[in-house]
């Protein structure tokens with residue numbers, strides 16, 4: 002991996018970076034659409050790249066179950082298998098395993114679980130995680146981590162953090178010995194729950210291993226105020242010459258806050274999943290296309306959006322007619338939402354390059370939350386990096402808590 | 414009358430030109446050209462026949478996003494059943510502003526797609542409440558609705574499709590139907606055809622005025638009216654309906670419909686919906702007391718034709734011939750719901766059908782079948798090319814029409830979908846054989862994907878580092894490797910919607926190549942003779958029982974059940990088939 006910082010925001014910790022991997026260049030900050038099973042819902046690889054996306058995520062846990070490493074190797078890796086020419090990142094497998102498989106049990110050796118198809122016990126070790134990701138051939142691999150519930154406290158959090166550090170060593174060891182050590186890059190995952198002290202210890206340990214780690218993921222943090230304080234703590238301490246990746250972040254407001262705190266990349270199923278529930282993301286807040294008010298609206302989701310859905314003039318009325326009934330409705334919203342996220346992050350890159358990122362933040366939040374009120378945690382998080390969203394807006398409404406009273410709901 | 418002469422000057426915008434008109438027989442295979450010249454001067458479209466029509470559900474081609482529709486060149490004629498829009502009054506597409514409202518609302522390109530509209534989905538054979546004196550029962554997501562000829566005239570007028578099927582009184586109450594019912598059906602269908610033709614001529618008059626006053630106003634087409642040939646499975650009834658089209662109009666109608674002398678003068682083509690015919694035929698054959706499992710009509714049969722239903726083409730051909738016997742041979746003949754390429758070939762051979770819907774090929778994609786057949790079957794079939802395994806050969810010696818990609822045998826099969834068609838990339842790489850006939854390449858975006866179409870979106874000033882200014886997609890170097898059987902096998906078993914998108918584009922393209930093969934044979938100097946021979950070869954070569962469909966159906970249902978989505982209600986199955994996978 003070649004990694005170069007092209008520009009820094011003069012106020013916040015945001016930056017624009019040029020990240021060169023075996024399958025091309027990805028400009029950071031970026032949002033990573035999720036192709037869990039080697040497909041972004043309903044789309045082909047060519048359709049995804051046409052949207053201006055150069056990095057997608059595959060799930061190590063899922064691809065190991067199906068099609069399995071043997072078939073992936075035969076097919077020439079996951080790139081060839083899914084027809085994807087650009088960069089690919091995989092997770093370590095720990096998070097999906099623990100969140101999807103009730104039987105998963107963590108031991109020092111690895112994570113023990115029952116195969117969902119045969120029920121036979123399987124052990125996912127750090128070495129095995131590396132081997133699977135080598136078969137996948139992802140440009141960025143992630144270490145196996147010991148995942149605990151987001152809000153856990155107590156000795157289990159510390160145990161998991163220290164184990165994650167030990168597993169990082171085993172991942173590094175295995176990867177360094179493999180012939181893939183040049184072509185694939187390994188990311189560490191910073192853990193430590195919501196305990197700043199543990200986070201600090203974890204950062205110290207992982208930074209010690211910097212020479213053999215291409216980048217850092219920040220794991221196990223929920224959205225909301227506390228999580229963001231910890232993200233800032235991590236981003237501040239992580240070496241500047243390594244990319245910083247925040248897992249599971251996808252709400253637009255959240256993405257921009259993370260960028261301001263110094264995060265370079267983030268992945269989430271949110272934009273594609275919410276599309277299947279009929280929600281279109283816009284700069285004026287999300288639209289639930291299933292609501293009756295859209296039935297006779299012949300405007301596209303967003304006149305200025307270059308996505309295939311809006312550019313071809315698909316009206317909200319048409320989407321209302323087919324959404325959740327025809328798969329084509331989901332495809333149309335998925336294309337739009339991926340482009341929305343790409344525009345949001347592309348806008349951030351451009352603003353940082355031009356030295357106007359604070360203005361970009363203010364404009365985004367004013368448009369997105371103008372009516373509904375600013376989420377307090379966003380106001381605070383951005384204050385911590387020198388941007389006051391409320392500056393010159395004495396009448397602005399601030400909503401305490403995590404905000405987001407949107408049409409995100411899937412029960413409308 | 415002045416108006417009359419004005420009307421007479423307006424040519425019908427849809428024309429059909431059979432080739433070799435001089436000795437065109439009433440029945441028998443034929444070549445032709447359908448041309449659409451819209452009155453507003455927008456693109457002029459031509460379709461060589463025999464050809465296919467793409468079926469839609471809720472107005473969209475199932476599983477295809479708009480960019481995929483536009484790059485699938487086999488999609489030229491799109492048929493839109495309108496009933497799904499009747500959940501709102503007035504139906505939403507009728508409110509669409511701008512020219513070509515139905516194209517625009519649904520995202521079809523007037524310069525690429527002919528759009529036709531019928532009230533009912535020709536494939537929906539479900540039992541329905543009886544039609545009334547002046548309405549038919551239709552189905553939408555909120556239940557049964559009524560539609561009258563007046564409503565149909567106003568909806569089609571507002572939507573302005575290129576082609577409209579007149580309302581037809583086809584009974585969807587459980588068969589058999591009494592003679593009295595069939596007689597009524599004929600009378601009403603012909604009265605409703607009169608209605609739409611009258612509305613048409615009134616619109617032409619209005620149009621003449623508006624054109625005079627404001628030449629820039631968007632001019633609606635003279636809609637081309639197709640008639641569904643009524644009479645069910647009674648030969649005499651079908652003949653009677655056809656005769657009613659040819660009767661000289663009585664005074665009152667003649668005045669209103671001038672310059673038409675007969676109803677047939679106003680008809681642009683003849684439609685045959687096979688679904689209700691098959692239902693009535695099977696009711697005729699079995700006593701109503703013993704309904705065999707698997708023979709119930711309706712949504713289940715969407716999945717795959719049942720063996721019992723398959724070889725009824727001769728009866729169907731007789732019925733269609735009864736309608737066409739005295740009608741002009743110079744109008745296009747359209748068939749909906751043919752259930753195999755074998756049946757398509759027989760309908761072309763025995764009747765001379767010009768357009769056939771692709772529903773069969775499209776629904777194969779719903780159940781994970783990748784089509785792989787060709788016409789004419791070549792001596793020493795090309796299945797051996799490139800280590801790409803051809804379709805399974807059954808104990809009866811006949812090959813499957815495609816591959817059930819759910820089958821475990823495809824888990825490690827990393828070849829392209831069809832053995833009978835190359836992909837563009839590997840075809841290019843064939844050294845010294847750059848002359849692979851284009852017809853042997855599947856041009857679909859699954860087998861021959863291209864990149865950079867139309868252009869990558871850039872989202873910031875630094876995005877050129879990721880996506881350099883791309884050359885045009887027409888560049889042959891932009892062809893990518895085909896999507897493989899193993900990949901689609903994986904997508905099917907992981908319930909990924911992309912499986913169906915990739916299969917639909919391929920299957921429609923294979924059917925398109927099949928039609929092109931038919932035309933190529935017919936173009937030969939002894940085309941008709943050759944065609945008969947090739948039809949025999951095809952029937953001997955490919956399995957008409959479609960066992961592969963039944964197997965796929967079982968796997969499809971099994972994967973659904975494994976996911977806890979098993980359901981038995983017909984509506985749910987139809988829903989599931991519309992989407993094939995849980996959203």
Ligand SMILES: [Zn+2]
Nearest residue numbers: 306308311337
């Ligand atoms: Zn859009």
Ligand SMILES: [Zn+2]
Nearest residue numbers: 855857860919
């Ligand atoms: Zn193909």
